[in-house]
Amino acid sequence: MAPRSRARRGDGLRLRAEILAAAERLLIDSGDESAVSIRAVAQAVGVTAPSIYLHFADRNELIFAVCEEQFGHLDEAMEHAVVGVSDPWERIERKGRAYVEFGLTNPEQYRVLFTSRADCTPDRFLDERLIATSAFGHLIADIEAAITAGQLRSHDSAMVASGLWMMVHGITSLLISKPDFPWPDRAQLIEHVLHTYSSGLRPDPAGR
Amino acid sequence: MAPRSRARRGDGLRLRAEILAAAERLLIDSGDESAVSIRAVAQAVGVTAPSIYLHFADRNELIFAVCEEQFGHLDEAMEHAVVGVSDPWERIERKGRAYVEFGLTNPEQYRVLFTSRADCTPDRFLDERLIATSAFGHLIADIEAAITAGQLRSHDSAMVASGLWMMVHGITSLLISKPDFPWPDRAQLIEHVLHTYSSGLRPDPAGR
DNA sequence: TGTACATCAGTGAACGCGCGTTCACTGATGTAC
């Protein structure tokens, strides 16, 4: 391998970005968080293992940096799905579909974000803070608008948001972790579940 | 430690059972599948590592034996919840609650069963076979009865069963993997989600 | 009842592996004069 050229002064972010990219690629390709080792990442970047420590305090920080980026991507995907859409209920539905689509398109990233142990999380990465400030917070806003518009049976926005998350998470994570199960047609199944849950959320047509 | 007494002839199943029990305990206590190593299990049982190989071909077989047992327990829990209940719809609802309860009571076992990679599975443990023959198969039967009884809007039993599974899996797995998230009251949340989905499954009261 | 033998559950030592992390270092880049 051609020796990589040394970074210029103040160019430290270049290697950092390369490390992050390599870690993500490794995660995707291997489909296994434990394959994202300091040594494997270093090798993928073409650098020795100790240099990783110039950019990340330890392995945890590296993994969490990868997660942080992915949380950002998820939020972006969901916001992108509702650009120009103003009806609250339609925004909610579109976000649900975007969530599932994001997960199925990026299964390994999804896995790390939502099905790994919460234990080894550094303080600055608490679930509350990270999720509350991005996708989940944005969803709450839409739900409150939908409540105001009389589009929901329940008026408890935190409850509705949590339930919706569980719904789309159930679809996504089960399809990811049981890909060989004899599911019915995948697209129809997703539609069935989303539609069933949506029906239950809407107010009775004839009023209470 | 007192040296364990050697097994009598034909008493080979005793150690096998002890190994399984130790593996399960290790899984629960550590909350981490990777902590269930051959060596750790052997030490917990009070035996040397190579003796594990007298009862399991390799580490995979051991892990899967643990899973197999847990799948059985889940099926038992769900069947137990509907003893003496004949109304199909009520059986379905009770099974859903039993599923969630099983998962929340046995979070680490649940995690291994439903959120780990499907890759490293031996043939005899294919998802299709294992699940189809127990809990999932039993649920299908109830759903078909409910369809016959006119209790469901959809008439596609595989679709309804898959959707229900996703629903209860979403509740269970998200509560397990994000225990620190600022959820609303847990019991209310579970009720809200189950009730919302149930509403969507039932036929319109006024007929189509 | 007593003895020689076969069985086989479990042992102890060793293999090679990849891991996270540390440490003193090197040497190209940039700067001060």
Added chain:
DNA sequence: TGTACATCAGTGAACGCGCGTTCACTGATGTAC
């Protein structure tokens, strides 16, 4: 413009660890005579 020096990104070797798995073995249990 030229030289001596400081900086600091990245290196190379080493640490101790726990892992899965193998192998030749031991010695208590059971059996045949």
